Amino acid sequence: MNADALRGLVNHDPFxxxxxxxxxxxxxxxxxxxxxxxxxxxxxxxxFGGTGxxxxxxxxxxxxxxxxxxxxxx
Numbered sequence: 906m907n908a909d910a911l912r913g914l915v916n917h918d919p920f921x922x923x924x925x926x927x928x929x930x931x932x933x934x935x936x937x938x939x940x941x942x943x944x945x946x947x948x949x950x951x952x953f954g955g956t957g958x959x960x961x962x963x964x965x966x967x968x969x970x971x972x973x974x975x976x977x978x979x
Contacts, residue, residue: 906967908947910978914970915941923972925952927962 906925914923915938925933933952935941943950943964951961969979 908964921972923970926969928966928968
């Protein structure tokens, strides 16, 4: 996945929740566009958890994505 594809998911209208699958097997749930931000250069993104936690991850580490409507993006 690249930054443009990730931006497309985040900016899709209406927004559809999705789960990112990382190369190391971790999964990151994005329930709403306010829970993720993508850096201006598109190299990293930050996700925010409901408890105030956050993770900054390189986009290149995303292996794929599962949208709640069943669509899979690799």
